Amino acid sequence: MAEEFKNFLNQIPKEIMDxxxxxxNTNMIIFRPTSYIIGQKTYLEDYHFILPTSEPPPLRIEQQVYHFTKGKLxxxxxxxxxxxxxxxxxxxxxxxxxxxxxxxxxxxxxxxHEEVSFSRINNYYSSHLVNLIDRFEEEIKEFQYDSPLMLQSINIQIAIQLLRESGSQNQVSAKKLPLDQNYIKRAxxxxxxxxxxxxxISDICREIHLSPYYFIRMFKEATGLSPHEFILSIRVSKAEELxxxxxxxxxxxxxxGFVNSAHFSNHFKRxxxxxxSEYKRKYFIM
Incomplete structure (x- = not known):
């Protein structure tokens, strides 16, 4: 049991913990549970993050009830x-x-800024964050605690990525975006x-603090594509690589990020x- 997190661990029912x-390590603890603790109030002394892979149950945080979705931090x-x-x-x-x-x-x-507060508590998390968490776990599995400097390095990377992806007001306040091109770059x-x-579009606009109407017009003028067309172009480019x-x-x-194989095939062909299938046969590199 990690002594640094003893108070939190003591609140987890044994049947779930087992x-x-x-x-x-001393900075963070990562769990891979297969169930939630139902009907029990848990006190969080430290920062807590959840990366759900399926629809989680409603959570009561202090006095307010929140409904979250899979894929969001x-x-x-x-x-x-x-x-x-x-x-x-x-x-x-x-x-x-x-x-x-x-x-x-x-x-x-x-x-x-030392104090961290979240302007939004429900944000998409990236594969990069998940990969860093995987690295932290693999480091402990393979080397135990023989390389504390490596673990510290991974801890720092995870913490920075959490600041970027968690809707931290610190990150927003640290970046001033007075020019249109900076909004486009952030988007x-x-x-x-x-x-x-x-x-x-709403997710993007919340991230860069612009109204959808102004953002769509500005983005089209700057790139020649609508935001939707731009996202699809990224998806096709990534699909080509794979x-x-x-x-x-x-x-x-x-x-x-396509809905299904048919949606992907139709858009890719267009x-x-x-x-x-034809592209793969023609360009597949052994």
Missing amino acids: KTETHS VSISPETWLSCIRSASTRQYISMMVKKDFFREISRECVG IEYMTVYYNAKIS LKKGSPIQEVAKLC VMGMPP
């Missing part, structure tokens, strides 16, 4: 009471705690990271002039 894969501030209102079937998901002193230190180094960066998620590596078409469709 089935949960856990990895930790749930960010909860320290010194908060949390409870699940009802049960819900779920696949294994990621839940993590980050020590508040460590997280605030990273925030101070990155953006000059493109957001779309490039989340192209394979179900992002909407097809050249020989990836199955159904897998490519899923990884690149853009590239040939269906993905």
Whole structure:
């Protein structure tokens, strides 16, 4: 048991804890649970993040009830009471705690402000964040705690990525966007990271703090494409890379954010002039 998180761990029912894969060091603890704690209020001393892989149950955070969706990062501030209102079937998901002193230190180094608050608590999380969490777990599995400097390095990368993806007001306040091209740059960066998620115009506009009407007109003038067309162009480009590596078409469709294989094939053919199956046969690099 990680002593740094003892108070939190003592609140988890034994039958859930026994089935949960856990990895930790002094800065953070990462869980891979297969169920939620139902009907019990849990006190969070530190920053808490949830990466659901299926629809989670409604969560009561302090006095307010929130409904979340899969694929979105749930960010909860320290010194908060949390409870699940009802049960819900779920696949294994990621839940993590980050020590508040460590997280605030990273925030101070990155953006000059120690206190971290979330303007939104429900944001899309990227594959990059998941990959960093995987690296943290793999490092502990393979090397135990023989390389504390490596673990510290991964901790810092995870914390920075959480600041970027969690809707932290610190990050927004640290970047002033007075010019149109800076708004466009932020929007493109957001779309490039989340192209394979179900992002909407509203999601992009919330991220860069613009009205949808102004953003769509400005983006079209700057790029010659609508935001929707631009996201699709990213998806097709990523699909080309995967097809050249020989990836199955159904897998490519899923990884690149298309609704299904048929949707992917129709759009790919319209853009590239040939269906993905033909493109794969023609350009597959052994």
